[in-house]
Amino acid sequence: MVDSARLTAFTPKLVTVIGEGYSTGHFRRDALAGLIVAIVALPLAMALAIASGASPDKGIVTSVVAGFLISALGGSRVQVGGPTGAFVVVVFNVIAQHGYDGLLLATMMAGIILIVAGYSGLGSLVRFIPQPVVTGFTAGIAVIIASSQIRDFLGLSMKSVPADFIQKWEAYFQALGSIRIDTLAIGVGALGMIVMLRTWAPRWPAFLITVVAASASAAMLHLPIETIGSRFPDLPAGLPAPALPDISFSKLQSVMPSAFTIAFLAGIEALLSAVVADGMIGSRHRSNQELVGQGVANLASALFGGLPATGAIARTATNIKAGGITPISGMMHAVFLLIFILFASRLMAYVPLAALAAILFMVAWGMSEHHRFIQLLRMPGGERALLLLTFALTVLVDLTVAIGVGVTLASLLFMLRMSQAVEITNDGDRLSYAINDGDEDIHQRDALPAGVEVFRIDGPVFFGVAGELLDTLRSVGSRPRVIILRMRRVPMLDASGVTTIGDIVRYAAAGNTQIILSCVQAQPLAMLARADLGPDSARVIHSANFSEALCAASRVSEAAAIGTISTD
Numbered sequence: 001m002v003d004s005a006r007l008t009a010f011t012p013k014l015v016t017v018i019g020e021g022y023s024t025g026h027f028r029r030d031a032l033a034g035l036i037v038a039i040v041a042l043p044l045a046m047a048l049a050i051a052s053g054a055s056p057d058k059g060i061v062t063s064v065v066a067g068f069l070i071s072a073l074g075g076s077r078v079q080v081g082g083p084t085g086a087f088v089v090v091v092f093n094v095i096a097q098h099g100y101d102g103l104l105l106a107t108m109m110a111g112i113i114l115i116v117a118g119y120s121g122l123g124s125l126v127r128f129i130p131q132p133v134v135t136g137f138t139a140g141i142a143v144i145i146a147s148s149q150i151r152d153f154l155g156l157s158m159k160s161v162p163a164d165f166i167q168k169w170e171a172y173f174q175a176l177g178s179i180r181i182d183t184l185a186i187g188v189g190a191l192g193m194i195v196m197l198r199t200w201a202p203r204w205p206a207f208l209i210t211v212v213a214a215s216a217s218a219a220m221l222h223l224p225i226e227t228i229g230s231r232f233p234d235l236p237a238g239l240p241a242p243a244l245p246d247i248s249f250s251k252l253q254s255v256m257p258s259a260f261t262i263a264f265l266a267g268i269e270a271l272l273s274a275v276v277a278d279g280m281i282g283s284r285h286r287s288n289q290e291l292v293g294q295g296v297a298n299l300a301s302a303l304f305g306g307l308p309a310t311g312a313i314a315r316t317a318t319n320i321k322a323g324g325i326t327p328i329s330g331m332m333h334a335v336f337l338l339i340f341i342l343f344a345s346r347l348m349a350y351v352p353l354a355a356l357a358a359i360l361f362m363v364a365w366g367m368s369e370h371h372r373f374i375q376l377l378r379m380p381g382g383e384r385a386l387l388l389l390t391f392a393l394t395v396l397v398d399l400t401v402a403i404g405v406g407v408t409l410a411s412l413l414f415m416l417r418m419s420q421a422v423e424i425t426n427d428g429d430r431l432s433y434a435i436n437d438g439d440e441d442i443h444q445r446d447a448l449p450a451g452v453e454v455f456r457i458d459g460p461v462f463f464g465v466a467g468e469l470l471d472t473l474r475s476v477g478s479r480p481r482v483i484i485l486r487m488r489r490v491p492m493l494d495a496s497g498v499t500t501i502g503d504i505v506r507y508a509a510a511g512n513t514q515i516i517l518s519c520v521q522a523q524p525l526a527m528l529a530r531a532d533l534g535p536d537s538a539r540v541i542h543s544a545n546f547s548e549a550l551c552a553a554s555r556v557s558e559a560a561a562i563g564t565i566s567t568d
Contacts, residue, residue, distance in 0.1 A: 010119070010289050012073045014327040026325060033324030034332025036205070037080055040318050041067075041333060042340055043211045044363070046228065046348065047356040048083045049307060051148055052091035054100070055232045056348060057341070058307055059083050061239060064338045066297040066309030071330025074293030075286030076274040080315040080330040081297060085363050086265045087308045089144050093398075094258045096163055102255050104245040107302040109252070109259035114266060114295030123287030129268060130414075132379075132387040133406035135372050140394025140402065142368035149357035151175075155183025155225065165395050183225045187354035190214045194362050203321075207359050214355035215347075228356075229349025237345040239338070242303040262298075264403060266310040270294050273311035280320045314366065382413045415462070448550065449557045451481035458489045461497035461524075479511040481560050482553040486518045486546060493524035498531045505539050514556045516541045518549040 041063050049059030063082035070081030094103045117123070147165065150172050151158050157178035162168045190210045197206035218225055228235070274285035294310060301309050319329050376387045386409055393402035448454065485501075493501075501517075508515050517540055520528065525542075528534050535542040541556075543549040 009286055010292065011286070012289060012293065012327070013075055013077050013286065014072050014331075017077065017326040017328075022326065022328075027328065029323045030326055030329035031332050033319050033322035033329040034334075035336050036322040037315055037319045037324070037329070037333040038336035038340065039205045039208045041080075041082055041312075041315055042337060043207045043351070043356065043359055044315075045083055045337075046351070047359045047363070048085060048088060050228075050231075050353070050356060051085075051088045051145060051360055052083070052307060053095045054091070054103075054307060055235065056228055057232075057235050057345075058305065060337055060341050061304055062301050062306035062309050064239065064334045064341070065304045065306055066301040067337070068331050068334035069297035069300055070270075070293055070309065070311060071327040071334070072293075073289075073296050074270075074274075074311075074327065075289035076277055076311070076316075077283050077285070077326055078277050078281060078316060078320050078324050078329065079270070079274055079285070079290070079311045079327070080319045080324075080333055081270070081294070081309050081311050082315065083307045084269060084310055084312050085145055085360075085367050086138070086141055086269050086310070087262065088148070089141055089394075090258060090261050090265065091307055092148070093163065094255065098251070098255055098258075101245040102251065102258075103307070104302045104305065105247060105251060106255040106259040106262060107298050107306075107308045108245070109255065110262035110266060110308060111295040111298035111300075111302065113259060113263035114291050114298065116295075117263070117267065118288045118291030118293075118295060121288055123267075123271065123289075123291045129407065130386065130410040131372075132376055132383050133390050133403070133410055134268065134272075135369055135376055136387045136390025136406060137394045137402050139368045139370075139373050140391045142364040143395050145367070146361055146364040149360045152226070152353040153184070153187040153357040153361070155180030155187075155354065180225065182223045183352075183354045186214050186218060186223065186225060186352050187358050189217070190352075190355040190358035191361060194358060207362075210358070211351055211355055214352050215350040218352050219350055223352075226353045227349060228351045228353065231353065233349075235345060235348065238342050240305050242300075243305070244303070261403065262308045263295075266294050266298065266308060267291055269313070270311035273313040273316050276313055277316050277320060280317065281325075386410055386413065449482075449554045451557055451560075452484065452550075452553045453480040453482070454484045454486065456486040456489070460492035460494075461490055461500070462492065462494040479513050481512070482514045482516060482556050483508060484516045484518055484546075484549045484553060486549075487521070487524060488519040488545075490524050491521060493527045495527075497524075498527050498533070501528065502531055502533060505533065509539070512560075514541065514553075515539075516543060516549050516552055516556075518543045519545050 042060070045059035045063045046056035047059075049056050049062075052059075059082075067080065067082045070079060074081070091103060094106055098106070144165065147168060148161070150156070151161055154176075155178075156172065156175040158171060158175050162171055190213075193210045193213060194206045197204055197209060215227075217223075218227070270290055271285075271287055274287070274290055278284055290311075297309055301307065315333075319333070322329075324330070373387070377384055379387075386406060389409065390402050390406035393405055483504075485504075505515050517528070517533075520542060525534065529536075533540055541549075541552050543552055
């Protein structure tokens with residue numbers, strides 16, 4: 001049964017849907033959806049590649065190779081993959097620091113990391129990344145993408161654009177006197193056309209229509225503006241031959257952090273996209289197989305000289321709305337893109353860079369999730385600080401640093417809240433109590449023997465609260481003969497918690513105090529047994545419930561009273 005379930009979890013959805021029966025009617029729907037998605041993806045792939053510091057053909061190669069494999073091997077029925085805005089900052093920085101070969105190596109390493117993560121069952125862990133961290137670095141990436149397009153949108157005369165955010169804007173302000181009105185007009189017109197089409201004709205491919213209109217306008221008016229052809233005069237047609245990048249140990253070390261960042265972003269965005277798709281079609285994706293598919297796709301993309309890839313939420317949603325019902329629609333989107341670059345690559349040279357900048361402005365606006373950002377600003381102080389810190393670090397420092405600091409801070413905030421939720425109560429302060437907790441729902445405090453203290457712990461005992469537990473027990477004035485620790489409501493005990501209980505036992509033994517552990521659950525019991533504090537230990541007494549604990553406490557007290565301590 002377990003083997004069968006594991007086999008299903010690592011079966012691509014393509015295999016599943018073909019096994020369910022696939023007809024020519026299904027293929028017609030998937031092929032039409034694939035064509036529509038390809039029309040949307042073509043200008044977007046070029047724009048994202050240029051924003052990443054690569055040539056536009058790299059974006060299309062990525063959409064063809066990785067897009068085909070993400071659909072063919074992934075764990076979602078309708079996921080469409082390719083380059084996305086989340087990678088722009090990382091890719092740009094890797095190319096600037098390590099060259100394009102360094103990017104290919106980092107992408108291959110990220111693919112291997114994703115495959116290992118998928119087969120290790122880590123796909124389900126992505127849901128634990130807190131929303132303020134995701135929104136913070138996504139909004140930060142959106143700001144960086146928009147900032148990177150100012151030169152092309154305004155037609156500024158600049159030899160190069162600084163990578164640092166502050167320096168970049170300083171350079172823009174210094175070059176404002178070189179704005180080209182014709183370039184700005186094309187950019188503003190393209191931006192206005194996208195907004196109007198999305199408002200009045202949301203089903204039309206706004207990006208493609210805008211690119212065609214802008215290219216035709218610039219060509220007919222003979223505008224001396226920068227185009228894809230003027231910046232990239234030697235664009236290849238078709239797919240390049242697969243090849244390995246230069247590999248050395250030192251280069252592996254230098255790009256390792258970027259590889260983990262790429263893998264993290266690919267996993268996050270792919271699984272978020274798959275979740276969105278599930279909600280739209282009423283299906284359920286296989287998260288670990290999705291990571292495996294993403295890993296293979298990134299390996300293959302790097303072999304063909306492409307960029308990092310992941311599941312794209314906008315293209316996946318377009319696929320669903322266009323009628324795509326199986327992974328074949330995503331595969332057909334890649335096939336149509338291949339046809340485009342084989343037979344229409346020369347036409348790409350006429351596309352104005354200002355029009356692609358307008359497209360990326362819209363991509364950045366969509367990525368910013370401004371509504372969610374504003375909503376999170378209304379949250380408590382800790383959530384706001386996490387959001388703003390991640391956002392600021394993404395924009396001003398580095399995406400890798402932002403993710404690391406954001407996740408670490410989120411974990412610390414979570415542990416703080418968990419520690420505040422754990423209660424350590426001295427039941428000796430009350431004569432009676434009523435707890436609806438099975439065998440613990442009794443009123444035996446009235447009969448508590450003299451010299452016995454009772455503490456009830458509610459919540460997991462981990463390193464965040466372990467010290468508080470010891471301090472609470474030490475605060476007892478006179479040393480009692482017996483301390484009962486009621487642990488029925490302790491679901492989890494970590495190594496720090498076990499160490500603290502061991503310290504309590506030693507502290508109590510030094511004062512001739514006996515520790516009784518009442519109703520310990522399975523996981524804490526197993527942890528205690530590893531530290532020689534289990535039921536077979538002579539150092540502590542275990543009881544199945546509070547009634548047994550009171551009986552054991554009475555025996556210890558009576559034995560102490562006659563000078564012969566016995567725990568029988």
